[in-house]
Amino acid sequence: MLQYINDLPADVLGIHAIGEVTKQDMDTVLLPRLDELAKTNGDIKYLLVLETDISNFSLAAWWSDLVTGLKHFTEWKRIAVVTDQKGVEWFTDMFTHFIPGKAKGFNLGELDEAVRWISANN
Known part of the structure; x- marks a missing residue:
């Protein structure tokens, strides 16, 4: 399931993933807000x-994520x-070399730091 994270700056899309994530979650929660942003x-x-x-994450959810990316x-x-x-955190850190922007992985105890980093304007 995908849920919005509230109380973030207007220019940040925050998503919380728990349990099973399906293509319907991607299509109804993530993609509309991502397109709008x-x-x-x-x-x-x-x-x-x-x-x-x-x-x-279902195979269809992964495919939808890839297409959107x-x-x-x-x-x-x-x-x-x-x-x-740790593997996902490491992959995210490596992903920064393949996109025009920046990507960074954080552990769950670093959520506040992640919010500060994602909210930065530089």
């Missing part, structure tokens, strides 16, 4: 708090992924 701001700051194993490729400004999964 890109249209409104011209760039995307995305905070994902991942409190579910990545194996809980490519659709907005030039608009990624910052991506922060907060998780207790």
Whole structure:
């Protein structure tokens, strides 16, 4: 399930992933706000708090995520992924070399730091 994270700056999209994540979650929660943010701001700051194993994302959800990532490729400004999964945190740190913006992984205890980082304007 995907849920919005409130109390973030208007230029940041925050999503909390728990349990099973389906294509319907992507289509009804993530994608509309992501498209709106890109249209409104011209760039995307995305905070994902991942409190579910990545194996809980359906194949269709992964495909939808990939297509969306490519659709907005030039608009990624910052991506922060907060998780207790070291492999995901490491991958996020490496991902910064493949997108025009910056990506950074944080552990769950660093959520406040992740919010400060994703909210920065530089």
